[in-house]
Amino acid sequence: MSQPDVLALREYLGPELKGRTISDARHVISLTDILGYSCLIGRYRELSGRSVLLATSGQLQSALAMIELDGVARRMLLCPPDLDPDHIEGLLADAEIDAIVTDRPLHRCDDGAHLVVGAGLPERPGAGWKTERATEWLMLTSGTSGPPKIVGHTLDGLAGAIIADGAARYQNATWATFYDIRRYGGLQIFLRAVIGGGSMVLSEPKEATVDHVARLRAGGVTHISGTPSHWRKLLMSSAVADFSPRYVRLSGEIADQAVLDGLARAFPQASIGHAYASTEAGVGFAVNxxxxxxxxxxxxxxxxxxxxxxxxGSLRIRSHRTARSYVGTGAPQLTDAEGFVDTGDLVELRDERYYFVGRRTGIINIGGLKVHPEEVETVINRHESVRMSRARSRRSPITGAIVVADIVLADGTDAGRHETIRTEILSRCNDALAAYKVPAVIRFVERLDLTAGGKLTRADA
Amino acid sequence: MSVKLRIFSAMQQIAEEQKVTLPPLRDDLALQDTGFDSLAFAILVARLEDDLGFDPFTIAEDAAFPSTVGEFIRAYENVPA
Structure with missing residues (x-):
């Protein structure tokens, strides 16, 4: 059954555009003639109409499988690399998975109940797939506690912001992202590359910044996206000096003025935009x-x-770019009765502009008074010697909790200046914040860890 | 530096940050007359925990919070370091 109205990824990949590639640290794959080849091994012809788990070790195999199976499979569940194996069984049941595409040995799922198909490089003749249906794209939420929720999208909704931007603008773009493309933020960039007619350089887990930047330069990356935390880390590295993208995008966390200014100084020739998006709410908007x-x-x-x-106080979004629903038995409602997604991101209106103040779930309670860690970090990050900071709650026998801050200073900051910097930061916090929001203790640390999704690790996130 | 001097030094630092004028610190000074509010004491206890390695008010679950500067100091002196 052919559905000519349904667009799948293969419709954006043809031989007309030359020189398109997708690469990771080991392989460079041509996208120009990708439709003539298959990356799937075994009984892959039976995948039509199936609900497929994409569980590959690297992003590249997942990217190739997405291209091949979009419009063919009933569903594709994208499995991020950090998924807790204990959650897989429940997810398979909730998503009604009946086929698995993988390049790894299967321990838990190889019970004969699933069709298992191998994933590799596009080295075999193409299967000649035709677009038969609008495949459901299933992604996992990135919360740190409990099993992830499954969020259902369509390609139409996922690509809404890309089409609205005028995809053809990006024909000569080479995209990169610090994200994994099996998460919402990374998938957006992969789709921009495919739908826009460009190329893509994938990230590698645990790759040193200097090696990553070398690949970005060698791959001719022009457009690149990451969280503010990703960018702060990059700005700390001397490797940034040799890199000159045309477009720098931030999303996934609050982009404060300090990081926007830092990027403008580091990349004077680039346009810098921050986008608001989430797995559930889709892409809301971009600010340039x-x-x-x-x-x-x-x-x-x-x-x-x-x-x-x-x-x-919280931002609610309704559009065709939001996810369709949560998937699975007992899954909660994704939208309210009017179709709005409550993002849980809190905003404040000042002088005709909204500012993000933090997440509803991240509030620190100081003797009944509320503090958003992000508002404290924003003040700290304005200090010229600060690269990154994290405000967090610490229990107190007197007020229940107090705010403390962990701060990464810029490279080469003289240790002898620590006390002066600490005093300066406290003084600025005292000027800008109510007393209970000022960190009681400031600790200088070598680094702050990021989650798999590139966000600052928060105990209560 | 003795525990007492460390406590006094931390209190003077916090008083400066909070723009509080501390009266002369004596053992029989009531804590409520120091000019410190509960937030200032919360900061003090947190910083002393970092400096001395313990927080006597969390360790002893049923400990009554002291009412004078002298009792506050003794709460720290009485915990084996």
């Missing part, structure tokens, strides 16, 4: 004026069909 926050007139109905409102 170099300032933190977003213009108040984005709230309401905007021209791309994204509607936003602020209720009880």
């Amino acid at each position: 004026d170099g300032r933190e926050g977003f213009p108040a007139d984005l709230v309401g109905q905007n021209r791309d069909g994204v509607e936003m409102k602020v209720v009880d």
